[in-house]
Amino acid sequence: MQVRRGVRLAELTTLAVGGPIERLVEVSSAEELVAAVREADEAGAPLLLLGGGSNVVAPDEGWPGDVVLVRSQGIERDGDRLTVQAGHDWDDLVAFAVENRLAGVEALSGIPGSTGATPIQNVGAYGQEVAQTITAVRVYDRAEKTERVLAPAECGFAYRDSRLKRDPARFVVLEVTFGLRAGAGSMPITYAELARTLGVEIGEPAPLADVRDAVLRLRRGKGMVWDAADPDSRSAGSFFTNPILPADATVEGCPSWPAGEGRVKLSAAWLVQHAGFGRGTRDGRVGTSSKHSLALTTEDGATTAELLAFAGRVVATVEEKFGVALEREPTAVQP
Numbered sequence: 001m002q003v004r005r006g007v008r009l010a011e012l013t014t015l016a017v018g019g020p021i022e023r024l025v026e027v028s029s030a031e032e033l034v035a036a037v038r039e040a041d042e043a044g045a046p047l048l049l050l051g052g053g054s055n056v057v058a059p060d061e062g063w064p065g066d067v068v069l070v071r072s073q074g075i076e077r078d079g080d081r082l083t084v085q086a087g088h089d090w091d092d093l094v095a096f097a098v099e100n101r102l103a104g105v106e107a108l109s110g111i112p113g114s115t116g117a118t119p120i121q122n123v124g125a126y127g128q129e130v131a132q133t134i135t136a137v138r139v140y141d142r143a144e145k146t147e148r149v150l151a152p153a154e155c156g157f158a159y160r161d162s163r164l165k166r167d168p169a170r171f172v173v174l175e176v177t178f179g180l181r182a183g184a185g186s187m188p189i190t191y192a193e194l195a196r197t198l199g200v201e202i203g204e205p206a207p208l209a210d211v212r213d214a215v216l217r218l219r220r221g222k223g224m225v226w227d228a229a230d231p232d233s234r235s236a237g238s239f240f241t242n243p244i245l246p247a248d249a250t251v252e253g254c255p256s257w258p259a260g261e262g263r264v265k266l267s268a269a270w271l272v273q274h275a276g277f278g279r280g281t282r283d284g285r286v287g288t289s290s291k292h293s294l295a296l297t298t299e300d301g302a303t304t305a306e307l308l309a310f311a312g313r314v315v316a317t318v319e320e321k322f323g324v325a326l327e328r329e330p331t332a333v334q335p
């Protein structure tokens, strides 16, 4: 366990905003993670868990307590099951699965951050989400002060959401188990843009490595692979979720997809763009990415206040123009 002082949240988050941390505790195993959380809870210190910092909007005031940086590593294989430590880099796990001919997470290539954070918002992209393959999540339950294993049904997974996200002060993810499918072919491709890129029909599989390559290519073109050299990736990925509404609430011209019984999912990117915030709309040191209207990006010296004010203007304009309330995807963490 390594303790540092004087580090800024901006140094640990992909949006590169956020003030000084009172005490930064870096842990490299599940045991150290539990010990660090227990210590903070016993001391009554505000606690923030951080993996890759790619889905948080961090406060300008900084963190007046403990930030626990989760850096536990390791993948354990048992047949087609992989049990992965929370701090393990997500894309490294996807690469491992593809190299070892295990299907189920290939369309989630190139998503930044840690494996332990993937169940929090049920990470998803290009037709896959982790809820499809997670078989168990080992957690430390801060309310019960004990370790336990959550079955998928107990995780309350939904679109970019879970029980863990809804109750952020309770569960610390220690490791995640994925049940994958052995073979060289991917799961059936369900996302039209990916199927087109691969030259397959919707519902057909493709070679695992081809799917990974195609997804990485598509994502890079949208600034959706984190890269210090790409200012368009200085973001938290999509800043807003696609709104899910009653099926009769469609907006003319806006792409939409069925979202279960009597519900429809609208394209947040379209709504943002048609509200006047197309790609590359800047307001001082914040704005939309030049490659994707749904990603908000920052420049050197930007503040969280500026970012949230810009996001607020986007939400208000979309509401005014289309009567649709956008919701933020990353968590604006507060002590």
Ligand SMILES: Cc1cc2nc3c(=O)[nH]c(=O)nc-3n(C[C@H](O)[C@H](O)[C@H](O)COP(=O)(O)OP(=O)(O)OC[C@H]3O[C@@H](n4cnc5c(N)ncnc54)[C@H](O)[C@@H]3O)c2cc1C
Pocket: 014, 048, 049, 050, 051, 052, 053, 054, 055, 056, 070, 086, 111, 112, 113, 114, 115, 116, 117, 118, 120, 121, 122, 123, 124, 125, 168, 171, 172, 173, 174, 223, 224, 225, 226, 233, 235, 236, 237, 238, 331, 333
């Ligand atoms: C360029 C870019 C592209 C992206 N594309 C996608 C995408 O396609 N799909 C998608 O779903 N997301 C995407 N994201 C968002 C983000 O990468 C994912 O949500 C990722 O899972 C976050 O992982 P992290 O380790 O960085 O989490 P962090 O940002 O460190 O944390 C996120 C939240 O989880 C909590 N948390 C972290 N670790 C733990 C733990 N061990 N136990 C309990 N709580 C924990 C934190 O306290 C925080 O509330 C993108 C982000 C960027 C920057």
